[in-house]
Amino acid sequence: MSSQIQMLDVVALTQDLPERDLCRGQVGTVVEFLAPDVFEVEFSDNDGCTYASLALRAEQLMILHFEPAEVVP
Numbered sequence: 001m002s003s004q005i006q007m008l009d010v011v012a013l014t015q016d017l018p019e020r021d022l023c024r025g026q027v028g029t030v031v032e033f034l035a036p037d038v039f040e041v042e043f044s045d046n047d048g049c050t051y052a053s054l055a056l057r058a059e060q061l062m063i064l065h066f067e068p069a070e071v072v073p
Contacts, residue, residue: 011061020052
């Protein structure tokens with residue numbers, strides 16, 4: 001999974017993080033690679049104001065796709 005995550009990918013949380021007031025499904029942007037399978041993800045509101053920025057593991061994230069996936073036969 002981690003090999004698919006790229007800089008500036010839009011991702012969603014796959015689990016609740018109550019200690020950070022974040023819940024499963026919240027959407028953020030990958031802004032930095034910190035280590036293998038670890039990414040800095042920034043969460044912003046509709047006005048572009050960041051309300052959270054934290055390191056997350058690849059298994060805590062799901063890449064969101066906005067175009068049809070290419071099907072390989």
